[in-house]
Amino acid sequence: MIPDAWIWGLCGGLMIGCAAALYLLVNGRVMGASGILGGLVEGRRDWAERAAFIAGLVGVPALASLGTPAMTGATGNIAVLIAGGLLVGFGTRLGNGCTSGHGVCGMSRFSVRGIVAVVTFLVAGVLAMAVLRHGLGWI
């Protein structure tokens, strides 16, 4: 039997891919969450398009999760939240992409940079998890 979570993962993944395809073919843009938000923070000229994307990205799941027990289960440790947020924000801008940009859009066009970035952040993430959870017991 295939676990339900894997089926939901595949279905949700297909939706994410269709969203990226829509953004590419209609708007001519690469759908990368860190790039879209980063450009908005920097006040680029196409800020309205970025803001509209983020409004949908925040608003639709907020509405869809109403009345459901949706939650992130994120740690309540403020120091970990702040350190993690700073690393994710700085790192995705420095490396020019995150899971959506490098992962979904980069790998699907066989971009060498996308593939190298994904392998790098996966290895870094697995090592960090091993150290933080099984070594130090912080998370």
Next chain:
Amino acid sequence: MRLVAACAAGGLFGLGLLVSGMTDTGKVQGWLDFFGAWDPTLAFVLGGAILPMLVAWQIAARRERAILGEPMPARPDPVIDRPLIVGAVLFGFGWAAVGLCPGPALASLGFGGIEGLVFLAAMIVGMGLHRTALPRSNGHPA
């Protein structure tokens, strides 16, 4: 029209993240927990997301412009430089620590509570710090 399409794409992206369970930090951290209770769900999400994009890039290669007139994004030079590697390493560390990356951090804002807000605020500060400290290090998109 651009704004409507962008909002629709963002909404579908967010719904996909919610449906796939990627707004659940336990699932994401489980994927990275190779030496513990490993959860392979993220591989199905990434695989499912890549399928429509394989087709989309083929269509994009046959067109000069997107439907609304914008030129198709250029293929980046295959340059593996230090910012790409260092950035990906830092991102991987933060991703593992909390189990959120930029897409899910935004998609879960409606139900993520104060923890989600703190993470998102720190993430935006991190982006601003990069902008301030290294204003010229961008230039190679994915």
